[in-house]
Amino acid sequence: MAMRSRLAFIGGGNMAEAILGGLLATGYPLSQCVVSEPLQARCEFLHSKYPGLQIVSGPSANQLAVNGSTSAASTAALISEGSVHINPTAASSHSDFSAAEVVIFAVKPQVLRTVVEDLGSVLRTKKPLVISIAAGIETGAIARFMAEGTRVDPRSLPPVIRVMPNTPSLVLEGAAGLYATSDATPAQRHVAESLMAAVSKQVSWVERESLIDTVTGISGSGPAYFFLMMEAMEDAGVALGMDRETAKALTIQTCLGAAKMAQTSEDDLKTLRVKVTSPHGTTDAAIKTFEAGGFRELVAKSVGAADARSRELALELGGKDLSNKL
Numbered sequence: 001m002a003m004r005s006r007l008a009f010i011g012g013g014n015m016a017e018a019i020l021g022g023l024l025a026t027g028y029p030l031s032q033c034v035v036s037e038p039l040q041a042r043c044e045f046l047h048s049k050y051p052g053l054q055i056v057s058g059p060s061a062n063q064l065a066v067n068g069s070t071s072a073a074s075t076a077a078l079i080s081e082g083s084v085h086i087n088p089t090a091a092s093s094h095s096d097f098s099a100a101e102v103v104i105f106a107v108k109p110q111v112l113r114t115v116v117e118d119l120g121s122v123l124r125t126k127k128p129l130v131i132s133i134a135a136g137i138e139t140g141a142i143a144r145f146m147a148e149g150t151r152v153d154p155r156s157l158p159p160v161i162r163v164m165p166n167t168p169s170l171v172l173e174g175a176a177g178l179y180a181t182s183d184a185t186p187a188q189r190h191v192a193e194s195l196m197a198a199v200s201k202q203v204s205w206v207e208r209e210s211l212i213d214t215v216t217g218i219s220g221s222g223p224a225y226f227f228l229m230m231e232a233m234e235d236a237g238v239a240l241g242m243d244r245e246t247a248k249a250l251t252i253q254t255c256l257g258a259a260k261m262a263q264t265s266e267d268d269l270k271t272l273r274v275k276v277t278s279p280h281g282t283t284d285a286a287i288k289t290f291e292a293g294g295f296r297e298l299v300a301k302s303v304g305a306a307d308a309r310s311r312e313l314a315l316e317l318g319g320k321d322l323s324n325k326l
Helices: 014-025 040-049 061-067 072-080 109-118 120-126 139-147 167-171 186-197 210-220 222-239 244-264 269-275 282-292 295-318
Strands: 007-010 033-036 054-056 102-105 129-132 160-164 174-180 200-205
Touching: 007 014, 007 061, 014 033, 014 167, 014 186, 040 054, 061 109, 061 120, 102 109, 102 186, 109 120, 109 139, 109 295, 120 139, 129 139, 129 186, 139 160, 139 295, 160 186, 160 210, 167 174, 174 186, 174 210, 186 200, 210 222, 210 295, 222 244, 244 269, 282 295
Parallel strands: 007 033, 007 102, 033 054, 102 129, 129 160, 174 200
Antiparallel strands: 160 174
């Protein structure tokens, strides 16, 4: 990434760690990252895995992560009060960490509102780029959370970029969809894209926010669809007399090989399928069985169900979009 923005991860779970780990693997400076994480055990894990990473936890953690520490004295005071834990190896440098330029909300959708409202004042003042990877909650709702209890003009709020990554990001093989509010600059869009490219092999922008729900249905939830298919294939092999270890190994490699062929071939997916389906052969028998069982319709319904659930989450957790920001 050309830019070396100061990053504050609000939430230190698996997806935050995946993004962080991917960035560090590309040479991103550890000194430019801080993580706010409420669970002490998770803090200790991150500390052991990333020595020198600035980590804060406790009631004041999010504020400190975003706003930065103004002095060694203030940091020491927070530590002495027991409200903030800072990675011991980074404590001496934490006082030099200024306000975050990019704030990444990597928390569960159910707590995003509370976290954003708690940080509303500092977000409105510092105006960092706000990136959310929380499923379902729209940018307009995030803007309302930032302005909660005020009469702030939504146009003066920080830009928001919504990202839907997926779990293969944990092994640097992710796919991500992104949507930005209209006030996000090209440079800010580049920052968000670069962050996700560190852990994703495919990064795609959508121009309508509703399409993030579709991204959720295809790639966000998609890994589970393939796990289910692979699980069923493994079980079928076992039912036909194969030992489970062999059935699993063959299934996984078949999945990997098919994906690699699809990724590298100039043929579209239909052509690839036809090429391996000889008329009246074994593959043809299997494909006809899939089609007779309504396989395509079932996949379409499943993706649609995930899309619909993402929209439901927007209403349940974000409420109606009242922002004139978009």
